[in-house]
Amino acid sequence: MPDSSDMMHGVVLLGHGGPDMLEYRDDLPIPQPQTGDVLIKMHAAGVNNTDINTRLAWYSKSDAANQDASWAGAPLNFPLIQGIDACGDIMAVGKGVSHDRIGERVLVEPCLYEAHGKRLDQPWFFGSECNGAFAEYTVVASRHAHRITSALSSVALASFPCSYSTAENMLTRAHVKAGDIVLVTGASGGVGSAAIQLAKARGAVVYAVTSPEKQTALKALGADRVLDRGASLIETLGANSVDVVIDLVAGASWPDLLDSLRRHGRYAVAGAVAGPLVTLDVRTLYLKDISFFGCTALDAGVFANLVTLIETDAIKPLVADIFPLKHINKAQQAFTEKNYIGKIVLEIASQ
Incomplete structure (x- = not known):
């Protein structure tokens, strides 16, 4: 000592x-x-x-x-x-x-x-x-x-530690499971790229939103589909097309994220790099029975589970x-x- x-x-x-x-x-x-x-x-x-x-x-x-x-x-x-x-x-x-x-x-x-x-x-x-x-x-x-x-x-x-445990916590809170279609915003950053790997480890289908020059790398990381962050999500995907949104961006295009969710969809957020103030049409929230999850403090067991995933080479x-x-x-x-x-x-x- x-x-x-x-x-x-x-x-x-x-x-x-x-x-x-x-x-x-x-x-x-x-x-x-x-x-x-x-x-x-x-x-x-x-x-x-x-x-x-x-x-x-x-x-x-x-x-x-x-x-x-x-x-x-x-x-x-x-x-x-x-x-x-x-x-x-x-x-x-x-x-x-x-x-x-x-x-x-x-x-x-x-x-x-x-x-x-x-x-x-x-x-x-x-x-x-x-x-x-x-x-x-x-x-x-x-x-x-x-x-x-x-x-x-x-x-x-x-x-x-920070990025991957944040991502794992978001997926845990949103109850992501095999077969879910998961939309990840800010997908090239630390948390976003972690969410791609961790969602794939759960057997989910991952749509990643990123800039055009990073799309090939995110496909190689495991994203099933990559979307241009400058394009309209609804025009690209259609309304009611995903089960879970993992959001790190927020900003002006935030209403599209809720419109993209199916009935009983789950929205988890742990960042707002495009701006923290958004416009919410409350009717979208309650008429589609959407669940919101703010994700900062880690749930019990999340970090220990992350360590196991690292030790077993399930993520890189x-x-x-x-x-x-x-x-x-x-x-x-x-x-x-x-x-x-x-x-x-x-x-x-x-x-």
């Missing part, structure tokens, strides 16, 4: 704003595991929308962003070490945790129900309500550090690019340009 006087390198978020609010430092104190915790030496961390959204206070719905800018709708505590995707090795354990865990390679469950040895009244999210993965070391409750046995590199494994990582942690601004710029499929990963320590 590192001495408490040792320092680590990492990136801290100083406040809400642009990339200049991210500061790379090599004088950060190494966190110490408390009751129920494990200390993890980080190998790699994925880049996600949530990192940028949190920095920009995008989650805030008030005029005072400092009042509700976290995932949980509460103020953030600065300086903050962000990073919701984490892969690394357990180096030390706190009171009440078996020393047998030391040396395990783990993935951190992004949605936390325990911290500081206590059950949380409301879930936290790693790198939002507490320090996360963008540093040499991190701590988390032992129950949220899942052992992973895989031949994949830690960089590859770091592409899974999609790492588009790798950056060293100190180049986080370049990584986030590449992320926002969206000229890739899958995930961008930050390498924190060599393995």
Whole structure:
């Protein structure tokens, strides 16, 4: 276990704003595991929308962003070490945790129900309500550090936690089963590309909405049909043509998503990259008996199931690019340009 006087390198978020609010430092104190915790030496961390959204206070719905800018709708505590995707090795354990865990390679469950040895009244999210993965070391409750046995590199494994667990949670909430026709918006991004693989693993038929230049790659990933995101869904598919919508986009064309659903269709949402405000004709909702599922906090068992899918090679990582942690601004710029499929990963320590 590192001495408490040792320092680590990492990136801290100083406040809400642009990339200049991210500061790379090599004088950060190494966190110490408390009751129920494990200390993890980080190998790699994925880049996600949530990192940028949190920095920009995008989650805030008030005029005072400092009042509700976290995932949980509460103020953030600065300086903050962000990073919701984490892969690394357990180096030390706190009171009440078996020393047998030391040396395990783990993935951190992004949605936390325990911290500081206590059950949380409301879930936290790693790198939002507490320090996360963008540093040499991190701590988390032992129950949220899942052992992973895989031949994949830690960089590859770091592409899974947030995006794939979000996608798996959406499919779980929407009760996706074999034979369902599932429409995935934003299908080339981290969550969208994960949803394609995970829905296919369930035996579903997948329609993927993406830009023309990415359609061939998504077909190779498993999409049964790809749709141009600039085209009208109703003109292309027809009304009442899909069983489930997995939506990460929202925006102006949102009413078409509900029109595309069959009677008793299920709509699950975990993002709004095209805009969070939409127009709902309530008659469509109730006359078609549509079920809505907002998907943020993970249901019990979702992350453990994801780990099993990784270990059995039922899904594969999609790492588009790798950056060293100190180049986080370049990584986030590449992320926002969206000229890739899958995930961008930050390498924190060599393995």
